[in-house]
Amino acid sequence: MSRWLTIIGVVLLISGCAVYASHQLDVVFGSESPANRVSDVSDQDAKFYNDQVRPILDSRCVSCHACYDAPCQLKLTASAGLERGGSKDLVYDGTRLLASSPSRLFIDAKTTEEWRTKGFHPVLNERDQTPEANLQGSLLYRAIALRNKQGAFTTPVLSDDYDFSLARDQQCPSIEEYQSFEKKYAKWGMPYGLPALSTEEYNVLTRWLAKGGKMPKAQPLPQDLQDQVRLWESRLNGKGLKGRLISRYIYEHLYLYSLYLEDGEEHRFQLVRSKTPSGQPIERIATRRPYDPPGVDHVYYRLWADPEVKVQKNHIPLRLDEARYARWQSYFYAEEYRVTRDPGYDREVATNPFKAFREIPANARYHFLLDHAQKTIMAFIKGPVCRGQVAVNVINEQFWVYFVNPEVVYNKGSADLLEGQVQHLDLPAESSSNTLPLASWVRFSEQQKSYLSAKAKLIENEAGKTIPLDLSLIWDGYGTNKNAALTIFRHFDNASVVKGMVGQHPKTAWLIDYPLLERIHYLLVAGFDVYGNVGHQLVTRLYMDFLRMEGEMNFLLLLPKEDRASIRQYWYRKANQSIKDYIFSDYMKVNIQTQVEYTTDDPQAELYEKLREHLSKVLDHGYDLEQSKLPQQYILALQKLQRIRGGGLEFLPNTALVLVTKQGVPEEVISLIHNKAHANISSLLDEAGARLPNEDGITLAKGVLGDYPNVLMQVEEGELIDWAEQVASLKTRDDYKALIDNFGIRRTHPNFWFVSDAIANLNKQDRPREGGILDYNRLENR
Incomplete structure (x- = not known):
């Protein structure tokens, strides 16, 4: 009882201090209100911000304050992030039992007032707009002043009272709590655990903050760019079931991308769902996932000008030009087919792309994904799964990725396989963001077994006929597309994907076909909710085990059948028996000999070199x-x-x-x-x-x-x-x-x-x- 009384006393003391500090600030500088920051920004102030302030924020602050893992959710990538401020709530929380409410900048609230109701506190002064109030009432100023006061470091390695772990306890004080915070954590000024700003940089930010931290509104797009936006929006909002279904498919795969309409880097866009048509202000439809019910009868796909500075860890660039549009037209309209119905947004259908888009030929969908295959894979690394060991410890440290040639595989047999197995290709998001992992894993395991068993039978029946087991099975990028070979690196709790066969021969490799590529996207990108509960995150990780093994199994088909078991054994040394039982079960085996001829006692290394030669015209050497x-x-x-x-x-x-x-x-x-x-x-x-x-x-x-x-x-x-x-x-x-x-x-x-x-x-x-x-x-x- 005494322990609880002590805890309650501490809480009351802290709360009392915060209330007292708030009262003192209110007395000296007036009451806090977002409206206190509303002011006109002169041309001179706008130039000062753009030319001097913004470069400092970008080069000294954004490196730690971007994406979902920004400390205290303080995103400094755009003025809207500065206006929103910080929060004590964690986005990445591997222990929560229930999904949390999303707090995505530009999506889940429209105004500063709305962010305040969601628990975000200001980092810029929202009391009287005087120089003294603007500095003393600004968390941003108090943080850089605290670091400036500390001075230069005196030891090469910082002491243990600095905590740089990703799972560290974040303090996230409000301005009312900062006086107490800076006494307790005198070394925790900003930039945290890095050299202080230079005198010039410190003075520039101080001058800016003293004047109220004025930030100009975004300038209108140039007229020629507005014309391009309207052109692409007209293309993405065509009439008829077929056009709408194709546009929905495009949106659900490109919604995380940075889209460019010109050669320059100044303007980039995101493809969003809007309640309003082209020519009207965008009213963004805010849902957890891109295929959740939009809540309106008609969805409009719009190009939203992204105001954030470019951050490499979540940047997926794609240029929209006439050549790409022509390719999309050839993929989706070259073959005669009819779309007879709107699949709707019921969870059972919308979470499974093989159900939602079954009336678009699989070959068209696969060509679309292959066209920018690196980015298709990159989205699972740079998208919502952008942090955490659990998210990426399902992949090896370095491996090469190849793709099945759509010209030799996607025949009637493959189409019938997808049609017959569609019910076995459900994904974890079907259970929403609150999942019970064990029951889900057992179900998905059985479904995967059924699918792989049917796939193995198809390959055995068609091998050497419609499905060759030689190098012609490998997509060669048609001699021009450098997406044909990729290298994926895992860096413990994050990863990279680049074009080319980079590095030494890897331990494993993947051969990806259309169903596998599609499931990777809908598992780890479209279907993954970073705000989901621990069960959702866990079952997503467990399901990815199936997909990795399937990619490895595909690759093994090109190796001598007598060597496949020993190679797989080497890949899974010390694995527990249940994993071995799964890997070496009959439904993971294809008892057909490869048609690739080998002359050495190391067929895997030999295959790598054969693939290097097969793809020589399109291999990217930029990292060599x-x-x-x-x-x-x-x-x-x-x-x-x-x-x-x-x-x-x-x-x-x-x-x-x-x-x-x-x-x-x-x-x-x-x-x-x-x-x-x-x-x-x-x-x-x-x-x-x-x-x-x-x-x-x-x-x-x-x-x-x-x-x-x-x-x-x-x-x-x-x-x-x-x-x-x-x-x-x-x-x-x-x-x-x-x-x-x-x-x-x-x-x-x-x-x-x-x-x-x-x-x-x-x-x-x-x-x-x-x-x-x-x-x-x-x-x-x-």
């Missing part, structure tokens, strides 16, 4: 070290380093960005990717028990690969060989510390922002459309 500006002797040293296995590589971070300078001038960025080896990846909770550090490897790539660097380094070009040798000779944790002492740019390093800016500039030059602001929430402190 040979494409860098570095002299040949340094490239050879880096290539030699890539062949190292085991040893002290286990002490390396998941990803490191190495800025190569020449006499201090930034020249090139090299990415170091730590590929952690596992006996298997079938365990949800005991990843450490499956680790095989003696089999670890690394990939070195030109440019920025990965969105969440763990470490920044700076190496003079002339020291690259020494750097490579030091990495190769790692044996202990102390060796890694010595490497960072010599070349690392820790959080505390005085050159941190110089290196950060240099990497950002080179990334923008290297990949102007794909590149964006990197995320620093995973920077190490060691």
